[in-house]
Amino acid sequence: xxxxxxxxxxxxxxxxxxxxxxxxxxxxxxxxxxxxxxxxxxxxxxxxxxxxxxxxxxxxxxxxxxxxxxxxxxxxxxxxxxxxxxxxxxxxxxxxxxxxxxxxxxxxxxxxxxxxxxxxxxxxxxxxxxxxxxxxxxxxxxxxxxxxxxxxxxxxxxxxxxxxxxxxxxxxxxxxxxxxxxxxxxxxxxxxxxxxxxxxxxxxxxxxxxxxxxxxxxxxxxxxxxxxxxxxxxxxxxxxxxxxxxxxxxxxxxxxxxxxxxxxxxxxxxxxxxxxxxxxxxxxxxxxxxxxxxxxxxxxxxxxxxxxxxxxxxxxxxxxxxxxxxxxxxxxxxxxxxxxxxxxxxxxxxxx
Amino acid sequence: xxxxxxxxxxxxxxxxxxxxxxxxxxxxxxxxxxxxxxxxxxxxxxxxxxxxxxxxxxxxxxxxxxxxxxxxxxxxxxxxxxxxxxxxxxxxxxxxxxxxxxxxxxxxxxxxxxxxxxxxxxxxxxxxxxxxxxxxxxxxxxxxxxxxxxxxxxxxxxxxxxxxxxxxxxxxxxxxxxxxxxxxxxxxxxxxxxxxxxxxxxxxxxxxxxxxxxxxxxxxxxxxxxxxxxxxxxxxxxxxxxxxxxxxxxxxxxxxxxxxxxxxxxxxxxxxxxxxxxxxxxxxxxxxxxxxxxxxxxxxxxxxxxxxxxxx
Numbered sequence: 001x002x003x004x005x006x007x008x009x010x011x012x013x014x015x016x017x018x019x020x021x022x023x024x025x026x027x028x029x030x031x032x033x034x035x036x037x038x039x040x041x042x043x044x045x046x047x048x049x050x051x052x053x054x055x056x057x058x059x060x061x062x063x064x065x066x067x068x069x070x071x072x073x074x075x076x077x078x079x080x081x082x083x084x085x086x087x088x089x090x091x092x093x094x095x096x097x098x099x100x101x102x103x104x105x106x107x108x109x110x111x112x113x114x115x116x117x118x119x120x121x122x123x124x125x126x127x128x129x130x131x132x133x134x135x136x137x138x139x140x141x142x143x144x145x146x147x148x149x150x151x152x153x154x155x156x157x158x159x160x161x162x163x164x165x166x167x168x169x170x171x172x173x174x175x176x177x178x179x180x181x182x183x184x185x186x187x188x189x190x191x192x193x194x195x196x197x198x199x200x201x202x203x204x205x206x207x208x209x210x211x212x213x214x215x216x217x218x219x220x221x222x223x224x225x226x227x228x229x230x231x232x233x234x235x236x237x238x239x240x241x242x243x244x245x246x247x248x249x250x251x252x253x254x255x256x257x258x259x260x261x262x263x264x265x266x267x268x269x270x271x272x273x274x275x276x277x278x279x280x281x282x283x284x285x286x287x288x289x290x291x292x293x294x295x296x297x298x299x300x301x302x303x304x305x306x307x308x309x310x311x312x313x314x315x316x317x318x319x320x321x322x323x324x325x326x327x328x329x330x331x332x333x334x335x336x337x338x339x340x341x342x343x344x345x346x347x348x349x350x351x352x
Numbered sequence: 353x354x355x356x357x358x359x360x361x362x363x364x365x366x367x368x369x370x371x372x373x374x375x376x377x378x379x380x381x382x383x384x385x386x387x388x389x390x391x392x393x394x395x396x397x398x399x400x401x402x403x404x405x406x407x408x409x410x411x412x413x414x415x416x417x418x419x420x421x422x423x424x425x426x427x428x429x430x431x432x433x434x435x436x437x438x439x440x441x442x443x444x445x446x447x448x449x450x451x452x453x454x455x456x457x458x459x460x461x462x463x464x465x466x467x468x469x470x471x472x473x474x475x476x477x478x479x480x481x482x483x484x485x486x487x488x489x490x491x492x493x494x495x496x497x498x499x500x501x502x503x504x505x506x507x508x509x510x511x512x513x514x515x516x517x518x519x520x521x522x523x524x525x526x527x528x529x530x531x532x533x534x535x536x537x538x539x540x541x542x543x544x545x546x547x548x549x550x551x552x553x554x555x556x557x558x559x560x561x562x563x564x565x566x567x568x569x570x571x572x573x574x575x576x577x578x579x580x581x582x583x584x585x586x587x588x589x590x591x592x593x594x595x596x597x598x599x600x601x602x603x604x605x606x607x608x609x610x611x612x613x614x615x616x617x618x619x620x621x622x623x624x625x626x627x628x629x630x631x632x633x634x635x636x637x638x639x640x641x642x643x644x645x646x647x648x649x650x651x652x653x654x655x656x657x658x659x660x661x662x663x664x
Contacts, residue, residue: 051481058480060555065486068472071525075506076493082502096505141398144391149376149383157395159650160402166642166649168584170606174635175405177610178412178426183628185408185426217401236377243379282587286610300500307501308591320499328496 086318106318115293116319119302122295126279129212135272137220139265142227143257158228161221169282172218177201201287204295211283211296226264234260266343274331277323299323404428406639413437413632420629437629441637446596447604451637454583454600457519461582465524466575472525473533474559478545493527500591507592518592519600523582529574536570537563569652576649583641605638 055062086106088099110116141161148154164172179185180200187197200210234256242252281300288296288305297305299319307316364382408428412420415427416434441447476487498506503522512518540563548558564571586602593599599607609631 054481058482058555061475061478061480062482064471064475064555064559065482067468068475068490068525068530069486071468071521072489072493074510075503075522075525076498077489079498079502079506080496082505083499085501085505144394147391153395157399159646160399162650163646164402166580166584166646167639168586168602170586170602170610171584171635171638174605174609174631175409178409178632178635179405188426221398240377240379243381249381285587286606289611303500304591308504313501313505317499317501320501324496324499331495 083317083321083324085314086321088314090313090317092313102314106314107322109315110318110322113315115297115306116302118294119297119299119319123277123279123298126208126211126298127276129208130215130279131272131276133209133212134215134220134223135269137216138223139227139261141220142224142231143253145224145228146231158221161224163221164218165222167218169218169280169286172214173283173286176214176217202290204291207287207291207295211280211287214283215280223268226268227261230261230264231257263343266338266341270331270334270338273334274327276330277327409632409635409639413629413636415629426628437633440630441633447634447637449597450599450601450604453516453519453598454602457516457585457600458579458582461520461523462575462579464520465526465529465578465582466571468525469530469533469574469578470559470564470571473530474537474563477534477537490527490530504591513592514595514598515592516598519585519588520582522588523578523585526578526581529577533567533570533574536567540566572648573652576645579645580642580649601634601638605634609634 082096085096085099087101087103088096089102089105090096090099145154145157148157167175177184181187182197182199182202184201186200190197200206203210238256239252242256247255277299279298281298281304284296284298284301285304288301290296293301293305300323303316303320303323306312306319310316408426411427411430414433414435414437415423415430416432416436419427419431472486472490476483476490507513507518507522512521544562544566545558548562553561584602586600586606589598589600589603590606593603
């Protein structure tokens, strides 16, 4: 009761007084603090409110950060420190504190481990396939969808091609097996016709192509969404003017559409290059047995099999750490390169 | 001459006997039959490649034995639909448990994830103490990943191995969803929040009474993203769970369909329907929730909730 009576009075005070108060750097101090003395420094009102005041003012906001910060600590920053076992001879029963330090021995072991090089080679081969086959597909799809006049067909088609993105990799591989597998639809039909079956799903030689097709099937539609957004952002009057000047559809695409998409293409290319060592984990783990490690072993599955399955914890962690560090460096390098090309890139000096 | 392109084109079209489509921009040339044919083939092909496998799986799962044998294992349209395969799968406790585990992970996980993401995104969307360093802490997770083995050791250290919480807790925050959420919150007019503050609302109250009601769309999208990712996760379970009774649906799918393990044995059925239809039935069980939720999910795509955030 008393609170409600006080409300208008305090509001009034707040309305009358604020000129005498220094405002915080960005957020005005809340009602409670208005009666406090402003922070002064050499007679000049300092922009920053003292940290005690800010702590009191932002108490609830800070409380809100706690769950997220706990999560980040437990499942990101402490595990990152756990990477020190890459420099140890980690024994599970001794723990991190009890295991011996071996310096960079694990990285030497990796260097002399042929399986690691197979995994690295497969990763790069798959990445190149993905770059060549997967990267252009969403762009082409977006151009086709953008050229559809009928909004009904357009909406239906969009809804349909986004769908596979939300299916799990297990499901995608299962669907591929049912259609292309040894006992799948296609091979069953071939057998009925008296023809030889084709081992789509188990042939290591064609595996990179298969894996890329799976990726295209699953994610090309979803990747299109971002191109569509940039296409929609291109000023329509540019097209109209070009058409009035006699530019045909191909010229308009070359001189208006593609330049309009330049930034986003560069951005996605950088992201892809920075991510080149992560070609996908579940997809390859799931097909590891069917195709064999010769073709389906990538860096991530190597980490899993060497570390968790084989018990070579430290070597697995070394492979994972090397991959993570190289990946982060690649992103920085690619971003720098984008700046050189005059594109904004992923992040500038100022984040957020 | 004062004739515009529009008039010239319309005249040309009328001369050719073509009808005019009002939603076609006036400056666009009439579509040539060849382009249209190519486009139709591409779109038709893609549509088929997505619809066909799903139809195949659903139909085969409910086809009866006779038709399956006659068709050689696959059916595109069941003539006598039967749910024998589903009955067989659900005759033991095994699949019920798997569904229960998946449902629990998805429900609890989504709730927790939304809680963590919303609070974090709101707190860093306003200029508050520690806002920027915490934001940087989050954004750094986009650049680097701790790696599989340290994560495993951490989960082990926390004593979560062989517990459903190992499938929930590590997934309760995703930086991408955080970015989507935060950029939505940043677009809420500051005046609304300041007005509420002047009226004496605390930050909790502002979040609950002002920000959340305005953010239903983004919460729906992010919530569904989380739900889908919890439902779809299988590797976590493979890594952290040994106990068969705690297997989620995706791991069952992997073990008995992708790896081709004998399901009848695991479930404890003696007179099983053809393994083909049982496998398909499991695929359908994993697929169905996604298909059901998907219309709600995609309703929000075109509102720019996601693309707006990506660009920002």
